[in-house]
Amino acid sequence: MSTAATLPRRAAAPSAAAASARRYAAFAARRTGQALIVVVLAYVLVFLVLAAIPGDPISAQLDSPQAGYTDAEKAQIRSFHGLDRPVLVRLLISLGNAVRGDLGLSLSTSQPVTAVLGAAIPSTLALAVTALVLAVLIAAVLGLLSRLLPEGPLNGFVRALPTVFLSTPNFLIGLVLIQVLAVNLGLFSLVDPDSAGSTLAAALTLAIPVSAQIAQVLITALDDSAGQDYAEVAASRGLPPAQVVLRHLLRPSLLPTVTVVGLVLGEVLGGSLITETIFGRTGVGTVVQKAVAAQDVPVLLVAVVLSAAVFVVVNLVIDLLYPLLDPRLRGTEGTR
Amino acid sequence: MTPTSRRHLLQGLGAGALGLAALPLAGCAVDAAQAGGAADAQDQELSFLISNLDGGWVPSKSAISSYEANVWQQLTDKLVHTDPEGKVSPWIAESWEQDEDATAYVLHLRDGVTFSDGTPLDAEAVVANIQAWAVGRPEEGLARVGLFPGSTFEAAEAVDARTVRVTFTAPTLSFLPTLGYHGCQLMAPSSLAGSLEQQSDLAFQIGSGPFVLDSWAAGDHVRLVRREDYDWAPEVLGASGPASLAAITFTVLPDDTLRASAARAHQTDVSYNVNPQVLDSFTEAGFHIEVPRYLGFVHGYNLRTDVAPFDDVRVRQAFTRGIDRAEILRTVFTDAWEPATSWLQSGVPEATDLTDLFDYDPDLAASLLDEAGWTQRDADGFRTKDGVQLGFTIYPTPYLTGSVPEAELIGQHLGRLGIHVRTQKLDIPTWGERVTNDPTQGVAEVTRSFVDVGTVAGVVTDEGEDWFAVGSSDAELVRLRDEVAGAVSREERAGVVDELSRHVLEQAYFIPLEQNVQRIYVQTPGLSGITFNAVAIPSYHAATKEPS
Numbered sequence: 001m002s003t004a005a006t007l008p009r010r011a012a013a014p015s016a017a018a019a020s021a022r023r024y025a026a027f028a029a030r031r032t033g034q035a036l037i038v039v040v041l042a043y044v045l046v047f048l049v050l051a052a053i054p055g056d057p058i059s060a061q062l063d064s065p066q067a068g069y070t071d072a073e074k075a076q077i078r079s080f081h082g083l084d085r086p087v088l089v090r091l092l093i094s095l096g097n098a099v100r101g102d103l104g105l106s107l108s109t110s111q112p113v114t115a116v117l118g119a120a121i122p123s124t125l126a127l128a129v130t131a132l133v134l135a136v137l138i139a140a141v142l143g144l145l146s147r148l149l150p151e152g153p154l155n156g157f158v159r160a161l162p163t164v165f166l167s168t169p170n171f172l173i174g175l176v177l178i179q180v181l182a183v184n185l186g187l188f189s190l191v192d193p194d195s196a197g198s199t200l201a202a203a204l205t206l207a208i209p210v211s212a213q214i215a216q217v218l219i220t221a222l223d224d225s226a227g228q229d230y231a232e233v234a235a236s237r238g239l240p241p242a243q244v245v246l247r248h249l250l251r252p253s254l255l256p257t258v259t260v261v262g263l264v265l266g267e268v269l270g271g272s273l274i275t276e277t278i279f280g281r282t283g284v285g286t287v288v289q290k291a292v293a294a295q296d297v298p299v300l301l302v303a304v305v306l307s308a309a310v311f312v313v314v315n316l317v318i319d320l321l322y323p324l325l326d327p328r329l330r331g332t333e334g335t336r
Numbered sequence: 337m338t339p340t341s342r343r344h345l346l347q348g349l350g351a352g353a354l355g356l357a358a359l360p361l362a363g364c365a366v367d368a369a370q371a372g373g374a375a376d377a378q379d380q381e382l383s384f385l386i387s388n389l390d391g392g393w394v395p396s397k398s399a400i401s402s403y404e405a406n407v408w409q410q411l412t413d414k415l416v417h418t419d420p421e422g423k424v425s426p427w428i429a430e431s432w433e434q435d436e437d438a439t440a441y442v443l444h445l446r447d448g449v450t451f452s453d454g455t456p457l458d459a460e461a462v463v464a465n466i467q468a469w470a471v472g473r474p475e476e477g478l479a480r481v482g483l484f485p486g487s488t489f490e491a492a493e494a495v496d497a498r499t500v501r502v503t504f505t506a507p508t509l510s511f512l513p514t515l516g517y518h519g520c521q522l523m524a525p526s527s528l529a530g531s532l533e534q535q536s537d538l539a540f541q542i543g544s545g546p547f548v549l550d551s552w553a554a555g556d557h558v559r560l561v562r563r564e565d566y567d568w569a570p571e572v573l574g575a576s577g578p579a580s581l582a583a584i585t586f587t588v589l590p591d592d593t594l595r596a597s598a599a600r601a602h603q604t605d606v607s608y609n610v611n612p613q614v615l616d617s618f619t620e621a622g623f624h625i626e627v628p629r630y631l632g633f634v635h636g637y638n639l640r641t642d643v644a645p646f647d648d649v650r651v652r653q654a655f656t657r658g659i660d661r662a663e664i665l666r667t668v669f670t671d672a673w674e675p676a677t678s679w680l681q682s683g684v685p686e687a688t689d690l691t692d693l694f695d696y697d698p699d700l701a702a703s704l705l706d707e708a709g710w711t712q713r714d715a716d717g718f719r720t721k722d723g724v725q726l727g728f729t730i731y732p733t734p735y736l737t738g739s740v741p742e743a744e745l746i747g748q749h750l751g752r753l754g755i756h757v758r759t760q761k762l763d764i765p766t767w768g769e770r771v772t773n774d775p776t777q778g779v780a781e782v783t784r785s786f787v788d789v790g791t792v793a794g795v796v797t798d799e800g801e802d803w804f805a806v807g808s809s810d811a812e813l814v815r816l817r818d819e820v821a822g823a824v825s826r827e828e829r830a831g832v833v834d835e836l837s838r839h840v841l842e843q844a845y846f847i848p849l850e851q852n853v854q855r856i857y858v859q860t861p862g863l864s865g866i867t868f869n870a871v872a873i874p875s876y877h878a879a880t881k882e883p884s
Contacts, residue, residue: 073474077474079475109391109536110397110536120555186601277591282553
């Protein structure tokens, strides 16, 4: 009997799992398609906006009176760069080339845009990943301490730290770290901004304000979980506070925390410009800043679309992670 | 995913994150250890911090850049060397002849010179270079070198393997000195033949200089190493054979505070272009400061005479007489800066001391403004005429350190005379559009170099850049321009240049400020043997560095 009773359940379980997987796959495909459309639309929009801005480095250089070029020479050079064609024709050519992997030449340096950004991306990735990891670690320590420390001045101090971190400009943190660690203690070299020591100092500069936002959400979520019945039951069973926090409070608090980690990624990438400048790193932020200053449209276009793509991908990953992190979301709003 | 596997995933992620974070922590210690241990090996290597290398490596674009030129100078040679006093001496061209009307030149080349890829630097190679400087390939996006006398260029031909003949359609006295200009660097024909994209890669560029490329990364660094078989340095550098330094690394650090900090921490040998106001602290700490002046115009303003209030010569003269230049030098700059004595840098061989034509005289300035009818005052104390306030805006050049405080100080000086001067700082592209290429802007700041004084003929009237917007209306200016442009001997031309300079300053078309310093080099103690050329670019061929 028991065998007969369990057989239908065994048959039904894979079927339900397969249906759930199919729903998830359809959801993932739909969200990926939407993400691709957003990236293409971003490309078109950014191209049109940049095309509307007057001026470019080629014309600025050619038109400078001291350059002494004739009108015919100026026209030939503009024509070589396609600057004499209508905007829509340029857009179509640009899109077609982009699909084939040809992102054009920088108007400032004549290097392929892929080479310009390709050289900058590793530095930005190293900085952003290290900063994000540090920010999560700092936030996790603050969040856990806020629950583990007994109520009192020390706990109050820990809970006040995120506000202090958030209020401190990262350029100030960076300059203090450079002065103390590099100039006074000689722990890293200013001449080699991509060294591990310099990367760590830059990442810490970037991570401190970012960690504050994660810590605030984590502390609030932990406090919220602590007020739930299951937490009180766990505590009443005599479990040590650390076990209560780690086993029963932390997991339910992860969902809002993961959401905010996704959101602060924008902060990490945006804030990287200031940090890169302070520490003399050549990353995507610096490339964008220079492209803006020089009106280097091909570089700017790809950099902005790349940033948009990063946001789209991060949001996509978070959307796809929700159902995996919280089984209650499977087959509900997350996969609708 | 089961709860267990999720937990493992999260635990794995956490462990990975901790590992990642630990790597750079360990790196701090490694950096510090490497910095200490590597000191001996780096004794004869030069570290050079520079604010940017953003101009790219297409020679016709970046060779004249204040930044990339520091690299090009070590990688390439020139036909002649032009020193800071404008004296031309042999380099790859060991001798030359010029015909009587300065329209034909014959260059005799040094024997045995090769590019770093082993190909000979012979007459054919020189012809290919002159063709690139004079004409370029604009249909392929490759411009010619702007300041090469391309408008009168006719042809260049190889007479034999070591002789080149160059002809012009009109007298071109500027040809020889321009060969020492930083735009006229000799590249291997294979590099010149490359496409725009190929030429943007520094590794594609082959020169014949004392250093060769070791590695480079865009916007990050360029590392050069000594060329062991180099043996054709110009005599004026004071050394022959290969360079003394084993290597030079140019590292980009955009922030000038950071470059200054790195110099103070002895983490570099040369820091390029730091704020002039911190230079005294470096001198006190034993650093050597080089502020080489170059041939060209002094730092100053040119005024457009078709824009009010500069359409009245008395207002222009009051402007120049109302500036206390001594106070500017005391307040904004250091002792290394010197006063202007003309609208030409004092190193220009044809420059004469014309200070009395624009010296500070506030009483004279006030009486000139009264005479011009600017006698009323508004509620703010500024002069008015027919209800119009006497004033204008200065947009300081973004290319020159110190131009903003200098403009603000000038605003105070002229404010005391009742002239309302507004100062607005702009970024480089906006400055280019609003000032350089805008005919309605009355004041334009000048920081222009040249290697031959004949350049002045190309800026003063509408036969050229028409800096003062006088067109051909100033007959005296037109006459002087024609005489400078048509001169066939330097002696004859020098007298006319003096006359032209006097006229420009008497008419207050140009407001001189101080001798132009566009490049500042903070050098570590113990570095010597550096030579600067006519446009203040250093050569490190003969440089030596004391072991630390």
